[in-house]
Amino acid sequence: MDQPSRSAGTVRPGGRTARVRAAVMDATQDALVEHGFHGLTMDQVAARAGVGKTTVYRRWGSRAGLVTDLMNELATQSMPHADTGDIEGDLMANALSVLRAINDGRLGATFQAMIAAATSDEQAARALRVFYERRIGEWAGTVDLAVKRGELPQGTDGGELIRAVSAPLYYRLVVTREPVTLEDAERSVARALVAARAGAFVMRDPGAP
Amino acid sequence: MDQPSRSAGTVRPGGRTARVRAAVMDATQDALVEHGFHGLTMDQVAARAGVGKTTVYRRWGSRAGLVTDLMNELATQSMPHADTGDIEGDLMANALSVLRAINDGRLGATFQAMIAAATSDEQAARALRVFYERRIGEWAGTVDLAVKRGELPQGTDGGELIRAVSAPLYYRLVVTREPVTLEDAERSVARALVAARAGAFVMRDPGAP
């Protein structure tokens, strides 16, 4: 039995291999938009990508493998965080970035598929965790700067603040399945910011006795 | 073609029918715990429930039908909200209720399956929305009482405050896939409460010009 993925496509990452990957990733997103993660079949993807189905099985192995690779690809596209000069602007930029991703047809479908996949596939779950760790880490930097500028209390946990801004938006998308609007983004920022200024995101004893 | 569900089991909801339903629901939860939504098969469920697979197909029609029924059942089990006398206690009770559900093997798996199902099945999505609308509505009442007691500003939106308490917990569970701890619950309550006291949950012009 070949190992499901990473065995092929690594030695000769040249023209054809890259082309096949691009076509398959693209077809995967299309299929996700149309049928969601459960309706995704390797067969469809192969046909849509104009690629032999053997190839899809050899390189990705399963549905979960496909969306995992898709997520890993998104992770590499470092959407660099804004630096508007004040924390409110930066948090709003973050919220807007999440909002756009959620409400974009292809990206939104991809995220939802990834979340669905992660509920039963460990590999997908890991990819999802890594993706958000990285994103959150990047944006946390803007919070640190705000602390240095004196806009927020010393010791404010950047990662937690960024999470607090995104959480209500994803909650609406995926749990209560309500539409996610610009107003939701604005409210989320306003609320997180009020709490942050009041010191509710200051971490206590970060390892110190 | 028989309509997939609700055609059987409604005219004679007596002993055997009820027994079959209980066995199937139980088997479904077991299967979800073991394999997640994606690994759920009608075949397995039927075998585990000691029930003919024809019956499972006739009454539930699909995986999504199974978890949807499961969710509808949970929705009827009205876990009545606490009334500790002050808003902090009530919000904490809510957060703890969510925390327990999330970290409970069977319930947690069921919620995750439901969320996964809802990403590609409209019926499941509707059931999920209804479930949370109801839960949030129930708990929003405690906020209204707190407003009457003068603990929170006039016009505070109860539903939004309850959502704000739960959101970070579900976000961790389902999006970033980090463990969800008691401390997360405490922090979520503290942050939401700070913002609420500062009036960040007051709705402006609720229908007025």
Place this chain on the structure above:
DNA sequence: ACTCTAACGGAACTCTCATCCCATTAGGGG
């Protein structure tokens, strides 16, 4: 108790999906 029929269950059947074999194609180094 008896009857009627809703609801269930076993088994055969079909079809889609995952896997495998082997011929073919096209990068990349010499």
Place this chain on the structure above:
DNA sequence: CCCCTAATGGGATGAGAGTTCCGTTAGAGT
């Protein structure tokens, strides 16, 4: 420019999920 082999593609194969048929079982009303 040629060769070597990584990588792809078509098609056969088998397993397993979903569907249907029809006989059997057991609530519910009388």
